[in-house]
């Protein structure tokens with residue numbers, strides 16, 4: 288199984304619109320972060336996790352030619368606003384794309400993109416099938432388990448896909464979810480910044496503590512903001528946990 292980090296930045300991206308504070312970080316291209324999204328490829332499946340505002344650019348630069356399904360962690364715009372751009376895949380593949388997420392997120396997507404669904408569906412618009420995922424499902428050759436976790440007051444989903452656990456925008460992981468993550472070979476977890484604490488996001492040190500507590504041997508951090516320098520942070524981090532960067536590809540057994 289292969290994971291491509293399509294984007295690794297926080298909700299505003301790095302640098303932010305207007306380029307404010309852009310010279311805070313070095314010119315290392317790994318300090319340019321589009322909004323968080325990932326692409327999982329297995330023997331028979333091509334799966335997206337989240338579809339943000341830069342999806343069109345991400346799909347072209349990573350040459351995503353087919354999508355079998357989409358997993359959505361939660362309804363914030365940095366994770367769903369690219370859903371409309373899945374239209375080109377409808378045209379080429381001639382099918383509706385299945386989108387798996389929580390019941391509450393389905394409600395939110397339906398109201399946000401009302402022109403795509405039901406009686407309001409606009410002719411020629413993107414065709415998505417919104418499907419609730421509340422327990423383990425088999426999707427082609429993948430086993431997908433939803434991982435409920437807390438993003439401040441919002442209950443959102445991470446996903447375990449075979450030996451990969453992917454969680455973004457997390458502040459707390461409940462004990463039952465930790466049990467579902469245990470035994471993963473790779474974890475992807477959000478770490479907003481080194482400090483200070485944030486009410487709805489883990490800091491990098493908090494994310495490191497969780498990965499160590501779960502005894503997962505390989506960790507990648509995502510959803511970093513414009514104060515987090517790639518190279519300097521990776522020097523500070525333990526070797527088995529590193530910041531991910533846009534277009535990085537990893538293999539998972």
Ligand SMILES: [Zn+2]
Pocket residue numbers: 297298323363365366456510
């Ligand atoms: Zn986010």
Ligand SMILES: [Zn+2]
Pocket residue numbers: 361363438456
């Ligand atoms: Zn969020």
